[in-house]
Amino acid sequence: MNQDLPVSQAEEHRSAFNRRDFLGITAATVAVAAVGDLALPKQAYAAAMSTPIPATLPDLPWPDSALAPVISANTLSFHYGKHHRGYLTNLNALLADETSRVAQKLKGKSLEEVMFATYKRMDHTAVKIYRNAAQVFNHDFYWKSLSPTGGGEPGGEIAGMINSAFGDFNTFKTMLIDMATNQFGTGWAWVAIDNRKKIKILGTNDADNSLTLHRMVPLLTIDVWEHAYYLDYQNLRKNHVTAVVDKLLNWEFANQNLANLNR
Ligand code: FE
Numbered sequence: 001m002n003q004d005l006p007v008s009q010a011e012e013h014r015s016a017f018n019r020r021d022f023l024g025i026t027a028a029t030v031a032v033a034a035v036g037d038l039a040l041p042k043q044a045y046a047a048a049m050s051t052p053i054p055a056t057l058p059d060l061p062w063p064d065s066a067l068a069p070v071i072s073a074n075t076l077s078f079h080y081g082k083h084h085r086g087y088l089t090n091l092n093a094l095l096a097d098e099t100s101r102v103a104q105k106l107k108g109k110s111l112e113e114v115m116f117a118t119y120k121r122m123d124h125t126a127v128k129i130y131r132n133a134a135q136v137f138n139h140d141f142y143w144k145s146l147s148p149t150g151g152g153e154p155g156g157e158i159a160g161m162i163n164s165a166f167g168d169f170n171t172f173k174t175m176l177i178d179m180a181t182n183q184f185g186t187g188w189a190w191v192a193i194d195n196r197k198k199i200k201i202l203g204t205n206d207a208d209n210s211l212t213l214h215r216m217v218p219l220l221t222i223d224v225w226e227h228a229y230y231l232d233y234q235n236l237r238k239n240h241v242t243a244v245v246d247k248l249l250n251w252e253f254a255n256q257n258l259a260n261l262n263r
Helices: 007-023 027-038 042-048 073-095 101-105 111-118 124-144 156-166 169-182 210-214 237-247 251-262
Strands: 187-193 199-205 217-223
Touching: 073 124, 101 124, 111 124, 111 210, 124 217, 156 169, 156 199, 156 251, 169 187, 169 199, 169 237, 187 210, 187 251, 199 210, 210 217, 217 237, 217 251
Parallel strands: none
Antiparallel strands: 187 199, 187 217
16 A cells, blocks of 8 residues: 555545534535635636536547557446446436436536535535536546557656655556555546646546545546446456556647646
């Protein structure tokens, strides 16, 4: 386990949210506080909080056979065509419910605003909206985190940031593979940036992501739900994760995300 991971920070955030729930502070207040906690430049807030909720599933950034043999077209047909599509269909149906007061309050919000407004809410509908909204965000980010020409060692700004945070790329790579492999049950591994602009490797459970759980802007993610690899690798998650890191991670996308924060 990486001793540098901000596990205690995550616990603090959980406690803070629990206190806010107890005190009856509104979801809107929590959302504002959550964004404020990012402590990044104003433009970065806008970049991190402005994804429109799509009415229909956006196209993948590459053909569905482009990631083979690391991720087969068969896996992608289920992962993108069934799982990702299902989350978006569920989200839009939940938000369109004219009888739901929760849904009505979320009209016109960005995907990230919907995530923050429903995070840790006790209301059953809000919980369902959060899970589906976060999974829509996570999968969209995941596809962009993969490239048929990805993998290997990064260049650009992130290369120096990895070296200063982890010493060298191989140490970082070993820790990322370890985090993704050992994330218990369903979840995600994230490369994200904290409010001191330091690179972090994080794990999140189920639909949680680095924004909602850790208040950290994501740079890359790896899906470690079984639906991401089981058809190709069965129970050998580490083989899948290692191949993704070696062959597919889109460092160009990570550098673009960093550049967005610097604008
Ligand atoms: Fe998935």
